Amino acid sequence: MGISSPGIGSGIKVDEIVSKLMAVESQPLADYDKKSASYLAKVSAFGNLSGALGSFQGALSGLTSVSSFQTLISTPSDPTVMTATASSTAQAGNYRVNVSQIAQAQTLASTGKKSTTAAIGLGAKTTINFSLGTASGGTFGITGTQLGASLSSGGLSPGSLSINNTAIATDGNTRSARLLADAINAKSTTTGVSAKAAATLTSATLFGAAGASTFGNIDTSGGGTYTLSVGGVEIATQATGVAAGAAGGITAASLDAALAPNSAARRALADANITITGTAAGGDLQFKNEDGSNIAITEAVSGTVTGGIGNSGTANIGSSTTAVSSISLVSADGSPITVGGTDPTKAGFTAGVGGAYIGASFAADSSRTSGNIVIDSSNNTLQGIMAAINKGNFGVTASIVSDGSSGTNATPNHLILTSSSTGASSTMKITLAGSGGNPPDSELVNLLGYDPGGVQNLSQKAAAADTLATVNGIAVTSTSTGINGAISGVTINVLKVGSSSLSVSKDSGSLTGSVSGFVKAYNELNNQIAQLGAYNPDTKTGGPLLGDTTLRNLQASIRRQLSTSITGLQGTSLTNLSQIGISFQKDGTLTLDNAKLQKAVTNNFSDIAGLFAAVGHSSDPDVKFVSSGTNTKAGDYPINITQLATQGTLQGDAVLPAETVIDADTTWTVTLNDTKPATLANTATISLPAGSYNPSQLATLLQSSINGVSAFANAGATVTATVGDDGKLKLASTNYGSKSNIHIATATGTDISAVFGTGASVDGLDVAGTIGGYTATGSGQTLTGSPGGPVDGLKLTVTGETTGSRGNFGFSQGYAYQLNALAAGYLGANGALTSRTTGLNNSVKDIAKQKDAFASRLGDIEARYRAQYTALDSSIASMNTTASFLAQQFAALAKQ
Incomplete structure (x- = not known):
């Protein structure tokens, strides 16, 4: 059985020995961690640099357009009357604006219906x-009927008439149309309604009918007297004792003689504002008063008298006839008029709401x-x-x-x-x-x-109404609440009727703030760059990007761009930052001399933008700068146009007659600004109302009908229709270029040949030419520099009427524009900072893989060490056992 605990048999400290050996073997792991930490520190540093550069780019984004520097302030004295905005083309000044009417849309209402779903008609x-x-x-208003007969004698009692819920001040003295109109006009400020009295005219049959005289010869031989008065003017008088037809007697003929031009009676009537038509002898004598005053015709008789108005040879006991007129009401703004009161019929009106164009x-x-x-x-x-x-x-x-x-x-x-x-x-x-x-x-x-x-x-x-106003006393009109063009570069938005002054001034505060923001943003970026690449001699430590080429290149590129004068500017004396008070300090930061900046604002306000933004200037006013690309280079480029952009047209070749008849059910199919392949939405059918149209009306009908197609309007496609001096009709797409076209075909009813003859459609052409001698692509009126040259991405709109040389176009890229492009190059998906960060992160991943692989090898080394020392331990233990046995045996032999 083997030894289970190393060292027990031999006394060797196997675990301690292996541990110390592995400590030596594992030392490279610390190098991996140190290298990884170094890379991660740089990743973090580049992250900080990216953040600072991104903040710098954000500060630059608002400084790359001209409008950021050439703004003006428009300040109304009464902002409840109007607001205003001023563009860079406006001129500073003070203006007086008086608004008398605000634009509105027309609204019409139908008569009432019981149901919204019931059928109307058959x-x-x-x-x-x-x-x-x-x-x-x-005018828009109500025409009244003749005033009540009793008005001429009893007037119009108080409260009889009200207009728009305002009582009209009338009384027993309101006895004529003129006086009633005066009473109504006295309240027009409140009611919004004015009145006009119709001319008063005596009856056409008063002195006769159908040409037969009914004015009989006056006979005062019976002892009477006779006097005829018109409007208080004595026309004729006959003393007693004069027989009918006798010398000195009043007859139709003598009456006409008394009313002859330049006669005393005629002059007296004229002084009373009364004119005459017809004759007594002809039976059509009438008296007229233009101002609507009553005309009283009176026959004063005493004693026995025969003859006179309406009788011949019969007794005349005297007569009095008063001619009265009517009035019409006019709404000042086209609104309906509400007529009320206790008895408006005496004023010639019916109670209720009404009004119509008259x-x-x-x-x-x-x-x-x-x-x-x-x-x-x-x-x-x-x-x-x-x-x-x-x-x-x-x-x-x-x-x-x-x-x-x-x-x-x-x-x-x-x-x-x-x-x-x-x-x-x-x-x-x-x-x-x-x-x-x-x-x-x-x-x-x-x-x-x-x-x-x-x-x-x-x-x-x-009523449909325009905005009416005066600007410095000049009358201006606008179809909307916005007034454009009255003051160059200023848009006025009208809020209500009233007066206000308007001050337009240079926004020097905004410009100063923009320049100060530029300096501040640069200094913050410069400080971050300095910290990342700095070296501290005291601590002998450096920043995480000390000596890094990317950091050095970025710093050098920014300083180089800021130290280079702007090229491509035309007509300006400002070409570098020092001219507006911006300069470098010893520590690499920028400083701003506000006094010098203010002087530049005062003297060169419109030129400062060129130092920061992308600016284009053309010697030809019909060649205008649109935009530029990242590859566009500053410079002065001659413009040569070989083809102007044109509109698609349909030109008639038949002279329009005085009247063109459009039949009922006439429909035409119109294709406008179609593409290849064709797009269904570019074709629509229009219906033309039946009727007889003169050339101008016909042009209006076609233009408004085509432009009324919603699919065309949604696509921004419209046409103009004009009748030339030759009497021929021309339709033109308002778009320019190869995508501009118009084609019309008859669907039903009147054929298009009745309007256009055999005229043909001609598609539009794109502008063509070169910019600085380099090729350019035309699209409509826009000419864009082709890739590969210094004008790559430069877009210009070309209008006017001439081809060939069109002058020079100067393009400059200001400091903010250049630095914004530089920052974008470093920060973009393929930018230098992105590439460096990606590379460092990949290095960290590689180190982690190397560390894992090395750690895996350390396990094998430790196992090998343990196996070796375990074997040694076993060997020594065995030898120790053998030695102990031999010692015992030798000891035993020695005893023997």
Whole structure:
């Protein structure tokens, strides 16, 4: 049986010996750990460097565009009236803005319906066309009837009339249309409604009918007297004792003579604002007062008199006739007018809410979309009509609103239509047409027919309106609440009616902050680099990246870029950081001289951006900088254009007639800006309302119909339609380039040849040319430098009308832009820091594998040592046993 405990048989300390031997054998494990710790320390150090460089890049990201340095502050004195933003192109200054009206969309409401799902009409196929445009040349309000007969004598008692819930101050003296209009206008600030009195005109049959005179010769031979007065002006008088027709007697002829031009009576009437038409002899004599004042015609008689107005040879006992007028109400903002009061009929109005366009005309706006919906038995309900309109997506939205009325005969449900855009040119015109030669459904016409210049079956609840304002006294108009262009580079957002001053000034504080942030970010990065690569002579220790080439290269690259002047700048005297007060100190940090910076802000505000951002300047104003790439090099590059970008067009070759007739059920298939292979969404069918159109109306119809297709609008595809001086119609895609095209084919109804003749479609072309002599790729109006050259990634938009040399384009990369690109190169997936970190982590993994392998070998070495010493222990134990036996034997032999 072997020895179970090493050393027991021999006395050798096997475990201690093996342990000490293995301690010597295991010493390389500490070297592995030390090497791994060194690598991990560098990984951590590169992590810190990446974090610092990432923070530096983050600080640079806001400094790489021109807008970061050329911002201006726009400050309104009353921010409740408006807000404003200023771009880098704005000019500093002070402006006075007065807003008198805010843009709004038109809203129309239908008459009420009992149910939203009940059928409207018989279900005959009816096409409803929606056009958007401008109502002009009239007013919106209510035209009253002639004032009550009793008003001229008794006036209008207090409380008889109210407008928009405001009582109009009337009394017994309110006896004419003019006085009533004055009373209404006195409250217009409160009501938003003004009044205009119609001209007062005496009866057309007062002095005769059908050309026959009924003014009889005056006879005062019986002892009477006669006087005729008009509007308080004495026209003719006859003393007693004058027979009918005698010399000096009043006849129709003598009356006309008394009213002759330049006569005393005529001048007196003119002073009373009364004009004359017709003659007494002709039986059509009338008196007119333009301001709406009453005209009283009085025959004063004493004693026995015959003849006069309305009689011949019969007794005249005197007469008094007062002509009165009517008034019309005008809503200042196109809102409905509420008429009330105890007796509005005496003022010529019916109690209730109303209003319509009066004397207006409608003109479609080609820049607004138009569209059609088809209503038949499948959707002729309020809900069906609403869904069809909203699905059309052509500039009008629909909803259903209940007024809350109830009862057996209640009709609470109203279809509400609202133009999607604000502005006066978003006024709706809704026309309906039947199909197959049949008229449109009459109930649909009664529900939806609306023409500001004609029948208005819908009631307007809010008028389409522009924003109206003045800027420094100059009137400006905008279709939205935003005002652009009134002040160059400034966008004003109107909030309410009112006045406010606007101060536009250089945002020097933001610019100073940006420059200070740049210096601070660099110094923080520089401090981190210094700590990682520093050496302490006192402790004789170095930073984790002391002597590291990656760290040294990064530091050297940053300092080299900051010490190099910017090239490619045109028209500026600022080319280095020292000119704005930034300079290096002995310890490698940057310092900022604020006084020098402020001087540069004052004298070279717009040039500072070029020191930090990527900037492009062209000698040709029609060549504009879009963007650059990481491979774009600073420089001055000549531009040569061999081909300008063009639009896809469909040019008619037939002169349009004075009127072009579009038949009912006319539909055309339009393909706009299609691709290869074709895309289904780029083709749509438009419906053209039947009618007769002049060239301008036809162009408007086509443009708005095509632009009203939702699929086109969603893709940003639109067209313009123009009639040239030659009278021919031209459609053009608003896009440029090889993807710009338009094709139209007849589907049903009027053939396109009636409009375009045999005209053909021509696809657009991309811009072509070179930048600095290097090849470039055109896409629409954008020219992009091709890879491989210094203009790689440089994008320019080229407009204008000339080919050939287009001047020079100077491109510069400011310090922030260059350093941002440098940082991206170090931090990217293939960047130097990423590569170094990956390499170090791989080294740590390799060391761990080597350590595991070596540790595995140590087990074998220990086993071998134990086996050897265990064998030695056994041998010595055996020899000890033998020695002990021999000793015993020798001792025994010695005794013998």
